[in-house]
Amino acid sequence: MFSSVPEFKEAYIRKLEMAYGTNFEESSRREQFQTLGILIREYVSKNWIKTNEMYRTSGKKQVYYLSIEFLLGRLLRHNLMNLGVEDVVGKGLKELGIELDDLEEFEADAGLGNGGLGRLAACFLDSLASLSLPGHGCGIRYKHGLFEQTIVDGYQVELPEQWLKHGHVWEVRKGDEAEEIPFWGEVESTVENGRLVFKHINAEIVTAVPYDMPVLGHHNKTVNTLRLWDAEPSKFTANTDILKYKKETEAICEFLYPDDTHDEGKILRLKQQYLLVAASLRAITKSFKKKNRSILELHEHTSIHINDTHPALAVPELMRILMDDEGLGWDEAWHLTVNTLSYTNHTTLSEALERWPVRIFKTLLPRIYMIVEEINERFCKGLWDRYPGDWNRIENMAIIAHDEVRMAPLSIVGSHSINGVAKLHTDILKEREMNLYYQIFPERFNNKTNGITHRRWLMKANPRLTDLITDSIGPDWVNDTMQLEKLLQFRDSSFLEKMAEIKHGNKERLASRILEKTGIAVDPHSIFDVQVKRLHAYKRQLLNVLHIMYLYNRIKENPHYDMYPRTFIFGAKASPGYYFAKKVIKLINSVADKVNHDPEVNKKMKVVFLENYRVSLGEEIFPAADVSEQISTASKEASGTGNMKFMMNGALTVGTLDGANVEITELVGRENIFLFGLSAAEVLEYQRNGGYHAQEYYHYDRRIRTVVDQLVNGFFPDTYNEFTEIYDSLLASNDQYFVFRDFSSYADIQEEIGRQFGDQTAWNKKSLINIAKSGFFSSDRTILEYADDIWHAEPVIIK
CATH class of the missing domain: 3.40.50.2000 (Glycogen Phosphorylase B;)
Structure with a gap:
């Protein structure tokens, strides 16, 4: 990129003056940071274009990693390190009177995730690019992420995460590649040429606009893509309440994980998840079709990975694309769907396995619900054929039951691979949490222990x-x-x-x-x-x-x-x-x-x-x-x-x-x-058969009794009743987590x-x-296991 310090300094000062119309001495630190970011992004654009072109012409399988979170962190120094120019840039800036550390402070952590799920996805993107594997991320461009936490008088206070306040130097808006995503409305069915055809009519249309970010490999020429979707208003109809529609559309990508304790929040989360899936899959299939291959070869050239259940709607959406847009029959579409999709489970907690009320799902996503209903009917019929009369088993395994759509069963039934993320976790899934599905699909279950970059x-x-x-x-x-x-x-x-x-x-x-x-x-x-x-x-x-x-x-x-x-x-x-x-x-x-x-x-x-x-x-x-x-x-x-x-x-x-x-x-x-x-076995035994009594530990261990009493006896001044809920969780609720x-x-x-x-x-x-x-x-080891065992993806070396 820059072979010498003088070369960097000349390019840097020239770029700053062109970008901001000011001389270097009068520029602000933020302008200096932005200039460095622009300089790097423009440089990697050559390899970004070359990478995409190689992927189009190589014939190698493309991997798309769908995740509701990508917790990237700051990218400035990371990108400099991957390019191998950190020392040259650092020395050049120093000669100009700038510390690289100071510039780095002007970069906000991208507000695209919360915890381990999102950071894992970010590590995976880094490994995919560094291993020269053709793998891309698909996520949502949250305007405020989760929240910025501040502590006031010991309490958490949530403030909007303003990571986009000054723009984001690494992203490129691709307005010409936007997708129109329908919500609400009805489904109309007609017979055309002897075939039943479904059309989604009277829908509220939201425009999903992609913002692409380069993902640089370490010391190679690979530049993969993280595509983040934003929701923007689309065409207005005569009866549209414009202000209400605009507000509801912009709310879709406002925050990560809206509070779903009420229907409004549930609708917002479901909109987020469908926007991510529908926009990504439409873009993926369009890109595939540009290569002039038969849609029947989709699974041979494309792997789509569901990171936890948030993108589970990929199953019915891919079926919808293959049947409604491509004209395939159910069996052909189902074969392609299952062999294209794979799913990672990240939890053993039943409350974390998503489920949506039918009354909301059916009205918000009418065509998708019809497909999910058909998947459920066919799956349950297969269970009945295998276990005639075992209604209890079918009830427990059904995708739709008790007026809820269950996203984990949908992901399992619609994917050719289901993996846990540590040996113990995968064993628990197979032997306990998902044992009924493991009995049906033992060949689909596998372990991929997590890694970090x-x-x-x-x-x-x-x-x-x-x-x-x-x-x-x-x-x-x-x-x-x-x-x-x-x-x-x-x-x-x-x-x-x-x-x-x-x-x-x-x-x-x-x-x-x-x-x-x-x-x-x-x-x-x-x-x-x-x-x-x-x-x-x-x-x-x-x-x-x-x-x-x-x-x-x-x-x-x-x-x-x-x-x-x-x-x-x-x-x-x-x-x-x-x-x-x-x-x-x-x-x-x-x-x-x-x-x-x-x-x-x-x-x-x-x-x-x-x-x-x-x-x-x-x-x-x-x-x-x-x-x-x-x-x-x-x-x-x-x-x-x-x-x-x-x-x-x-x-x-x-x-x-x-x-x-x-x-x-x-x-x-x-x-x-x-x-x-x-041990895990002892915990599971307690949960199956009981026998744990928190009150006994409270009464017989003075250390425990003292600290628990201090939660409610005035030990902490000015906290009257503050910790009663914690106290009750330990004693009245029998200390659920031991x-x-x-x-x-x-x-x-x-x-x-x-x-x-x-x-x-x-x-x-x-x-x-x-x-x-x-x-x-290392996440390199993890990704190689995914590539070999699940995606069957091979490196593409960018020359």
Whole structure:
């Protein structure tokens, strides 16, 4: 791109003056950031065009990854790194009096996701491009994303996420490729040439407009595409209430995950999901037809992947396109649909498996409902033929039942592959949650353990550690992360000292950020114990904070209690309508206030809640962590990816044998991870047969009784009845996620962590082993498994 610093400086200044009509000396920092972004995007456009042309002419299969979330983070430095020009650009800017770090601060995290689902999708896009695989993302261009979180008096307050306030330098609007998407209306059926034909009439039309973003491969010429759809008003009819129609249309892409506790929110979510699916599939099939291939070959040249159930409407929409637009019969269309679509399940929580009321679905999407109804009828008839008279089985497996359309069964029945995202998760799906479907389609079920892109979470986030690794084992590990295992030869060397020095520097930087953002001074020599993730009851931030309350009580009872100093760091957003989760955030902040202002206690521990947790903040946190909290109730976390990011940066995991923690344990050995609590089998046994009584733990364990009573006895000043819901969830509702049951073993393992951290040499060896074994969790490995086993996609090398 730029072979020298002078070449970059000349191109940069010329571009800035052309873009803004001002000389460099008078330009603002934001203009300087925008200029750099424009310069990069225009440069990669050549390879972007070339990539698309190669894909059109190669005949290789194209992969389209449909996801409601893509949590990208900032792209400026990531793109510079992938292009291999970060050093040249950094030096050139420095000679112009600009720090690249300062420019990066002007880039907002794209508000396109919330948690692990969206970050996984972003990592997958990075791996697809870096492996030269023809794979593209399809999502929604949310104007405000989820929300920007601020903490006021300990409470979460949601503000609109203004990530598009200054535009988005990486996107290109493709108005000429817009698609018209119908909602409401009726379906008219007629017979034409002896064939039944369906037409969607009197519909309200919304225009889906694509915005394309380049996805750069690492040190190659591949530039794939993330296509994001925005909803805009379309043609008006004479009877249209224009203001109402415009408001409802623009609301479709306003926010990620509208509150669906009422019908208005349900309609909005369903509109989002159909807009994503319908616009994407229409564009995909149009692109396919331009290659002059028979539509009957669609599945041979196209793979469409459903990331969780949000894009499940891909099943009936593809059927609609093949039958209504392409004139195929049901059997031909169904064969193509099943063999084109594949589905990833991300949960074992029944409440997370989407279902929609028929009364809303049928009226909003009348033609799609007719197709879903027919899919259900045919599937249930097949079940009846196989299990005659077994109404209970059919009721449990039906796609439409109890006046609801069930999206997980729709995805399973309409896809040729159903995968879980960790060994344990896939086993639970096959043996329990989806066992009835597994009995019907055993060949469809498979496992693809999640991964993360080491290019962002190690190379970008932790450059000093990256340099140390490369200096020690050479650069080949970047393209083959399994070579990180070569680091094991340095368990007894100065490498450990250098690694510890880098960790301490990362902790000092995070401590400075904490002081800047919260006013809390934390000790970088203390254990940085971190739990950052979406806030949900099953992830058990509550267990963590109750244990901190126990430690507080212990220090107050015995000020001489010997405890290795510890800094507890939290980051989490709670969904706006998730009342319980928001109470847990308030509790964490109340505990932090109590601990941090008590001079007897704050010498031994501090508690920090970092507001508005996001990718760019995660890039500062993961390299600085000593302890990674992965403490979900066993069997509830499908995989987790935060556990992998911490591991890759040398933090040691404290966790249950849940999700990918199982595979981390297998890789590093039980001596290099801190395990506690119930197993998945024990949790499932309790849920099947009962036998768990939270009241018994409350009465017989003084530690538990004390901290639980403190929720409601005035221990926290000015919080009258504030934590009653948490108190009731533990006692009146019998502690659904087994916080009491695991409390004792959690407290014991935390004490063990404090003891082991005192021996820094031994701790650093464990840290090194975790880094060395983390290569398995590269998303490159995961994507290659998807490409080989599910999509049957091959690389296309852009020359």
